[in-house]
Amino acid sequence: MTTWLQVKDALKAPVGSTITVKGWVRTRRDSKAEGGLSFVHLHDGTCFDPIQIVATGELSNYTSEVTKLTTHCAIEADGVIVQNPKGGNEIKATAVRVVGWVENPDTYPIQPKPHTMEYLREQGHLRVRTNTFGAVARVRHTLSMAMHRFFHERGFFYVHTPIITASDAEGAGQMFRVSTLDLMNLPTGGLKAHGDKLAPAAAHPGGIDFSKDFFGKEAHLTVSGQLNVETYACALSRVYTFGPTFRAENSNTARHLSEFWMVEPEIAFADLQDDARLAEEFIKHLINACLTERADDMKFFDERIEKGLLARLRDVLDKPFRHLPYTDGINILEDAVAKGVKFEYPISWGKDLQSEHERYLTEKHFQQPVVLMNYPKQIKAFYMRVNAPGTDGAPGDTVAAMDVLVPGVGEIIGGSQREERLDVLDARLDEMKLLKESYWWYRDLRRFGTVPHAGFGLGFERAMMFITGMQNVRDVIPFPRAPGLAEF
Amino acid sequence: MTTWLQVKDALKAPVGSTITVKGWVRTRRDSKAEGGLSFVHLHDGTCFDPIQIVATGELSNYTSEVTKLTTHCAIEADGVIVQNPKGGNEIKATAVRVVGWVENPDTYPIQPKPHTMEYLREQGHLRVRTNTFGAVARVRHTLSMAMHRFFHERGFFYVHTPIITASDAEGAGQMFRVSTLDLMNLPTGGLKAHGDKLAPAAAHPGGIDFSKDFFGKEAHLTVSGQLNVETYACALSRVYTFGPTFRAENSNTARHLSEFWMVEPEIAFADLQDDARLAEEFIKHLINACLTERADDMKFFDERIEKGLLARLRDVLDKPFRHLPYTDGINILEDAVAKGVKFEYPISWGKDLQSEHERYLTEKHFQQPVVLMNYPKQIKAFYMRVNAPGTDGAPGDTVAAMDVLVPGVGEIIGGSQREERLDVLDARLDEMKLLKESYWWYRDLRRFGTVPHAGFGLGFERAMMFITGMQNVRDVIPFPRAPGLAEF
Numbered sequence: 001m002t003t004w005l006q007v008k009d010a011l012k013a014p015v016g017s018t019i020t021v022k023g024w025v026r027t028r029r030d031s032k033a034e035g036g037l038s039f040v041h042l043h044d045g046t047c048f049d050p051i052q053i054v055a056t057g058e059l060s061n062y063t064s065e066v067t068k069l070t071t072h073c074a075i076e077a078d079g080v081i082v083q084n085p086k087g088g089n090e091i092k093a094t095a096v097r098v099v100g101w102v103e104n105p106d107t108y109p110i111q112p113k114p115h116t117m118e119y120l121r122e123q124g125h126l127r128v129r130t131n132t133f134g135a136v137a138r139v140r141h142t143l144s145m146a147m148h149r150f151f152h153e154r155g156f157f158y159v160h161t162p163i164i165t166a167s168d169a170e171g172a173g174q175m176f177r178v179s180t181l182d183l184m185n186l187p188t189g190g191l192k193a194h195g196d197k198l199a200p201a202a203a204h205p206g207g208i209d210f211s212k213d214f215f216g217k218e219a220h221l222t223v224s225g226q227l228n229v230e231t232y233a234c235a236l237s238r239v240y241t242f243g244p245t246f247r248a249e250n251s252n253t254a255r256h257l258s259e260f261w262m263v264e265p266e267i268a269f270a271d272l273q274d275d276a277r278l279a280e281e282f283i284k285h286l287i288n289a290c291l292t293e294r295a296d297d298m299k300f301f302d303e304r305i306e307k308g309l310l311a312r313l314r315d316v317l318d319k320p321f322r323h324l325p326y327t328d329g330i331n332i333l334e335d336a337v338a339k340g341v342k343f344e345y346p347i348s349w350g351k352d353l354q355s356e357h358e359r360y361l362t363e364k365h366f367q368q369p370v371v372l373m374n375y376p377k378q379i380k381a382f383y384m385r386v387n388a389p390g391t392d393g394a395p396g397d398t399v400a401a402m403d404v405l406v407p408g409v410g411e412i413i414g415g416s417q418r419e420e421r422l423d424v425l426d427a428r429l430d431e432m433k434l435l436k437e438s439y440w441w442y443r444d445l446r447r448f449g450t451v452p453h454a455g456f457g458l459g460f461e462r463a464m465m466f467i468t469g470m471q472n473v474r475d476v477i478p479f480p481r482a483p484g485l486a487e488f
Numbered sequence: 489m490t491t492w493l494q495v496k497d498a499l500k501a502p503v504g505s506t507i508t509v510k511g512w513v514r515t516r517r518d519s520k521a522e523g524g525l526s527f528v529h530l531h532d533g534t535c536f537d538p539i540q541i542v543a544t545g546e547l548s549n550y551t552s553e554v555t556k557l558t559t560h561c562a563i564e565a566d567g568v569i570v571q572n573p574k575g576g577n578e579i580k581a582t583a584v585r586v587v588g589w590v591e592n593p594d595t596y597p598i599q600p601k602p603h604t605m606e607y608l609r610e611q612g613h614l615r616v617r618t619n620t621f622g623a624v625a626r627v628r629h630t631l632s633m634a635m636h637r638f639f640h641e642r643g644f645f646y647v648h649t650p651i652i653t654a655s656d657a658e659g660a661g662q663m664f665r666v667s668t669l670d671l672m673n674l675p676t677g678g679l680k681a682h683g684d685k686l687a688p689a690a691a692h693p694g695g696i697d698f699s700k701d702f703f704g705k706e707a708h709l710t711v712s713g714q715l716n717v718e719t720y721a722c723a724l725s726r727v728y729t730f731g732p733t734f735r736a737e738n739s740n741t742a743r744h745l746s747e748f749w750m751v752e753p754e755i756a757f758a759d760l761q762d763d764a765r766l767a768e769e770f771i772k773h774l775i776n777a778c779l780t781e782r783a784d785d786m787k788f789f790d791e792r793i794e795k796g797l798l799a800r801l802r803d804v805l806d807k808p809f810r811h812l813p814y815t816d817g818i819n820i821l822e823d824a825v826a827k828g829v830k831f832e833y834p835i836s837w838g839k840d841l842q843s844e845h846e847r848y849l850t851e852k853h854f855q856q857p858v859v860l861m862n863y864p865k866q867i868k869a870f871y872m873r874v875n876a877p878g879t880d881g882a883p884g885d886t887v888a889a890m891d892v893l894v895p896g897v898g899e900i901i902g903g904s905q906r907e908e909r910l911d912v913l914d915a916r917l918d919e920m921k922l923l924k925e926s927y928w929w930y931r932d933l934r935r936f937g938t939v940p941h942a943g944f945g946l947g948f949e950r951a952m953m954f955i956t957g958m959q960n961v962r963d964v965i966p967f968p969r970a971p972g973l974a975e976f
Contacts, residue, residue: 004757148636160749178665486653
């Protein structure tokens with residue numbers, strides 16, 4: 001029995017080692033050499049490159065099996081590590097055992113040729129067998145590990161916030177209902193199914209009685225773990241969540257998913273500047289980890305997915321992020337419009353930036369990541385800290401919110417300092433017609449030992465697109481969910 | 489401006505350092521010394537122990553503020569590290585700034601006295617401020633990190649399997665429906681809401697038309713990522729999932745949650761023995777990480793939650809796990825019954841073990857962790873590999889399944905070698921009246937380059953209970969979800 005090495009290790013093993021490899025055939029090429037000679041490229045997913053196995057007619061099953069190997073046949077090969085004439089290791093096989101054939105190779109859905117991304121999405125159970133999706137999977141792993149390591153090394157604690165929630169966390173975003181009610185036999189006469197924010201928790205004739213549902217009230221899938229994780233930040237100082245979040249929006253775009261993963265750190269005794277510093281450090285840490293730990297896959301993305309990707313990422317690493325008040329950002333955009341730049345959506349103070357505006361700032365005007373800070377109060381969530389009037393010379397009220405904009409993607413992080421003053425928070429809830437009683441526990445954090453605190457959210461798939469250059473968010477998550485799409 | 493240190497670092501800082509700490513008051517004790525002298529214990533969640541701040545009447549706000557501090561007031565303190573007469577560091581304060589008061593200290597829900605676990609569950613937003621739940625949160629973090637590190641170091645890739653699914657992954661377990669249908673205006677005339685497994689995908693009069701729902705079909709919350717992650721194992725060799733899973737079972741016990749986290753590794757070119765070895769190595773790695781990295785919290789659990797916890801865990805570390813055929817396990821249990829041991833549920837070959845049987849084997853009979861292997865086919869899932877007849881001298885057909893049983897908890901891991909042979913898998917699907925068409929993509933893995941593979945699932949909260957000695961699963965997850973329970 002020889003030593004089983006993974007392909008990544010076999011590629012680095014000393015010449016002369018006797019080893020076994022196990023994996024799947026990427027390609028087979030037969031030479032015309034007398035007696036039989038075939039080159040089989042074997043991959044096992046542990047790195048981008050396959051290893052070449054040299055099989056000759058001396059193998060007992062050479063004609064009966066080796067010359068019949070096709071893409072993704074599973075094999076084990078014993079052999080000796082030898083130097084490939086072009087450099088690098090290859091294996092001179094002493095035995096090749098077929099573990100699993102491919103049924104009808106001609107109709108196998110993943111042929112050794114380019115397929116469109118659209119086609120591969122329909123092969124969600126097989127697409128990870130391609131170069132591109134193998135690389136995406138490894139980089140996604142590396143990004144996850146780098147994220148956890150970043151926070152762990154800085155004393156953050158990972159908190160699992162709930163997925164099923166009975167409260168609309170941000171008072172924003174359409175949500176999926178979670179229920180076990182029998183749809184053919186709904187209990188009626190209870191609460192109003194889709195009540196106004198201010199509707200009292202009383203019976204509405206003809207409504208659904210959610211007290212009969214599994215959780216005794218209407219429940220949904222979370223849109224953010226932030227409010228929950230704030231409760232932990234106000235005891236453990238530095239915490240973060242990483243988990244799936246959901247949006248029931250009917251948008252079928254290359255940038256939106258119904259189910260996506262989000263990273264949300266929250267830091268106590270911190271203000272918006274601390275938050276922005278953390279965000280910059282975080283993004284640079286993530287890029288750096290992928291460039292160093294997955295140089296093989298990143299080279300592939302640079303060559304085949306986005307020319308210039310590595311240069312773009314190194315550029316982000318090299319420069320400090322540009323901090324800019326929202327108010328100044330609007331001035332720049334209005335100047336641009338005055339000078340003839342065309343945007344689809346009009347922009348002026350008080351409006352939220354569209355993707356085109358974000359990308360103009362980060363890609364055209366500054367050509368570097370930008371942290372836009374202190375947004376108009378009226379376009380932001382109730383929990384963001386209200387700034388002193390006139391902050392940054394703004395013509396209206398602002399809150400301590402920030403968005404981090406990066407070239408190639410636009411907004412990648414959204415964050416804020418949270419409103420820690422109970423009276424100001426209450427005024428905001430009233431202003432936005434949100435029920436204070438619904439936020440009783442969130443308000444408690446301000447009643448009992450409140451502290452300045454801040455945090456942000458990073459869409460994990462956005463970060464994947466930013467780092468790999470992949471153009472469709474459905475291609476950076478293993479099994480995408482979107483309107484009409486819940487396959488596999 | 490002095491250096492801000494977290495409490496864990498302040499406790500180790502050199503005597504004479506001038507520092508600032510920020511956190512929350514745990515207790516305040518006033519001495520009768522002339523001129524004023526108070527001892528304030530401050531915690532910031534970074535470690536189990538608080539640090540003692542010595543504040544004297546020389547502080548300008550001593551009478552007005554310091555002597556009014558109560559539990560969980562937020563403060564910042566500047567001072568010098570001095571040696572406490574009883575050993576360890578304390579801080580001689582030069583300034584104490586109050587950041588956030590506690591409103592009505594007498595009615596603050598978390599008093600500096602013991603509270604029941606039941607009471608604290610109602611204070612889910614504040615309970616992490618207690619010693620017990622702070623320790624639980626830190627150990628949960630440590631367990632998460634240790635888990636990721638274990639797999640990363642062994643070349644596994646972390647795969648995010650989907651939460652929303654249109655397929656009942658295991659053909660087992662009640663599921664939550666995910667929907668955006670308007671309950672007051674349901675589209676009818678479509679598919680049957682709760683069809684038989686073999687019901688054709690045709691219209692049933694009066695049924696709900698799920699083609700009008702968000703995903704174009706009926707969708708649920710996942711009960712396991714296993715089937716999905718197998719698709720990745722068959723390309724990347726070693727993978728794992730870690731994410732929330734769901735059960736809509738109406739069981740209100742100390743061991744069940746509706747939403748819980750699960751770790752599921754999957755390894756290609758592996759059999760049940762490899763799986764069992766991985767499981768043992770994994771559990772020992774997790775214990776070891778918690779004992780070394782969170783010695784402070786583990787000492788607390790040993791002293792206050794389960795006397796003898798540390799000895800129990802070290803014992804698990806010291807011995808190799810006992811591997812035992814299910815058939816032999818049944819013999820031992822039947823012998824025990826013959827000798828007068830009373831079980832609530834009868835046990836005989838072909839029956840699944842109840843918790844009492846599992847605990848008898850691991851706690852009484854062997855007094856060590858047990859890996860029970862090769863279970864009767866009829867009590868296990870369709871995807872488990874069918875053994876050769878007569879394996880382990882079993883009187884009936886068995887499959888290559890295993891359960892890992894540990895003292896104090898019972899089953900902590902369930903796993904199996906997967907059926908990689910298409911014909912056998914198909915026969916099992918037929919036998920269990922499961923529709924082959926529903927598993928088309930799972931079957932494809934067996935049609936195209938199939939390999940022997942195996943994996944297991946570890947319930948993360950079970951592992952938490954095992955390692956902390958906490959007795960109720962609702963106390964080892966931040967915000968538990970159970971029937972009637974979706975608070976916070």
